[in-house]
Amino acid sequence: MSDDPLSGDVGSGDRASRDVASEDPSGAPTRGRLSSRLLARGQEPDPRFTLANERTFLAWIRTALAFLAGGVAVEAFAADVFADPYRTVVSVLTISVGLLISVGAAMRWLNVERSMRLGQPLPMPLIIPLLSFASGVAMAVVIALVVLD
Amino acid sequence: MSPAAPLHADPGLQPERTVLSWGRTMMLFAVVGAVFLRWLPHYGLWTVGLTLSCAVVAGSIYATQRRRYSRQSRGIAAEQVEADVPAVLATTVATVVLGILGVMAVLA
Structure with missing residues (x-):
């Protein structure tokens, strides 16, 4: 690799301002409003x-x-497999699990980022037991519906 | 023409992996939009709105990929990357809104 490939792209003035920002404990002025x-x-x-x-x-x-x-897909494709009320229940349950996971993902991202900033141990992942439980319930419901049908 | 100088020297290729991860997420938004189209015969024209929303989210990710790679590469080189709060929040909100609209369509 030829000498320093980075010096041309990160300007010296830019780097200096970053160093000042990282030394300033009151918060860097270059940070966005939301992250601040x-x-x-x-x-x-x-x-x-x-x-x-x-x-x-x-x-x-x-x-x-x-x-x-x-x-x-359950709502769109599985009309032959599940009768109407069951299909709606399975579909709504599955979409709701997706909703919970997406909210949990954002909360976990924020908590992990905060812990890393403070040098604290990372929080327990609450969405992993949620995901296991939801997958188990979904499969049990599907098996029950197929067997009982 | 000589190739452009690399933006960073990280052997772990962190910016590449993160941008590819965004790319996979973009693909999945497009797939979800395509699956929504299957509702067209049952729920009518407004499912096209769901598909279009997915397309807008996927397009937004696509349009910001170059900027994201550049920002993260320079950040890795300077040893400081600001957490991308707006992107994370926007992606979460988009997923939640799509899910709520989906549940509403099924229950309607």
């Missing part, structure tokens, strides 16, 4: 951890979207 309000306390964590937290959030959101698509 929601992530007020503590110091900027390792950027790798911030990005890893963002990817974990996105993985949960994709899980939520999969539940949402599943609920929509």
Whole structure:
């Protein structure tokens, strides 16, 4: 690699202002309004951890979207498998699980980000038992409906 | 023409992985929008609105990918990346709104 590939892109003035910002405990002036309000306390964590937290959030959101698509698909495709009221119940349950997971994903992202800023241990993942429970219930309902039908 | 200088020297490729993760999420929004189209015969024209909303979310992610990669790469190089609160909140709100509209359509 030729000397420093980064010096040309991160301008010296930009880097200087970042250093000043990171040394200022009262909060960097360059931060956005929302992050200043929601992530007020503590110091900027390792950027790798911030990005890893963002990817974990996105993985949960994709899980939520999969539940949402599943609920929509049950209502659209499974008319032959489930009679009408049961199909609606399964569909609404599945979409609701997706809703809970997406809200939980955002809350967990925020809590993890706050813990990292304060150097505290990361919080317990409450959405993992929720996901296990919801998947179990959904499968039990489907099995019961198929067997009883 | 020589290739552009790399924006960061992180061997873990954090910005690449994060931007790809956004890309997968964008794909899934598009898939959900396509699945919504299956409701068209049962629930009528307003399901097209759900599909269009998904398309808007996916398009917004697509339109911000370059900026996101650039911001995260420079942040990794400078050892400081600001948490992207607006993007996280917007994605959550979009998912929740789609879910609520879906439940309302099923129960209607």
